[in-house]
Amino acid sequence: MASGPPNGTQDTQRDALRRARIAAREALTPDEHRRLSQRIETHLAALLARHPPRILGFCWPYRAEFDCRPLMIRLLAADCTLRVCLPVVRTPELPMEFRAWTPHSAMQTDRYGIPHPAAGEPLSPDVLLMPVNAFDAQGYRLGYGAGYFDRTLAALAPPPLSIGIGFELARIASIHPASHDIPLDAVVTEAGVSVFSPRIQSLTRRE
Numbered sequence: 001m002a003s004g005p006p007n008g009t010q011d012t013q014r015d016a017l018r019r020a021r022i023a024a025r026e027a028l029t030p031d032e033h034r035r036l037s038q039r040i041e042t043h044l045a046a047l048l049a050r051h052p053p054r055i056l057g058f059c060w061p062y063r064a065e066f067d068c069r070p071l072m073i074r075l076l077a078a079d080c081t082l083r084v085c086l087p088v089v090r091t092p093e094l095p096m097e098f099r100a101w102t103p104h105s106a107m108q109t110d111r112y113g114i115p116h117p118a119a120g121e122p123l124s125p126d127v128l129l130m131p132v133n134a135f136d137a138q139g140y141r142l143g144y145g146a147g148y149f150d151r152t153l154a155a156l157a158p159p160p161l162s163i164g165i166g167f168e169l170a171r172i173a174s175i176h177p178a179s180h181d182i183p184l185d186a187v188v189t190e191a192g193v194s195v196f197s198p199r200i201q202s203l204t205r206r207e
Helices: 008-026 030-050 069-078 148-155
Strands: 055-057 083-088 097-100 107-109 115-117 127-131 161-165 186-189 192-195
Touching: 030 069, 030 161, 030 186, 030 192, 069 083, 083 115, 097 115
Parallel strands: 055 083, 055 127, 127 161, 161 186
Antiparallel strands: 083 097, 107 115, 186 192
């Protein structure tokens, strides 16, 4: 269970962890990144096959994160009933919204330069893939510090299956979680799937 709100020491620790893990990820050579990403994709595809989503949320790659797009394109081609969506930050203090995405969607960039659909049907994902800068033994995730995903996960009802995506270099003992942090159901890395919730075993496709 997460501790209280972060204090100055926790903030400093988390900022240092974030910077170090992002730097390590960005230092991967193109060949290393490609090789590790292929292994992540294999494990992620197997996990999604066991727990098929109806509406699958993912994130556009940023700062050398794993790129989900090739797998999303293949899943869309294989299943005509699957919907895929991307998050959109409309107001920084509020939960994110999700818009339908296809490889043909017109895109625009947000304040961080991250693309999202310029228009599209609003959707609510039942499975949500989230990048991790770091993650710990309890399934807590370290993002970029703005709290977008924690606010969004807390607001979505029913809550989606939350799956973190990252490289093994992101695995640490503790991110020093605060009370608002929400643990993930699982994290996928090149080493496999780390499960943190029984929902991974019990979730089945809703018709």
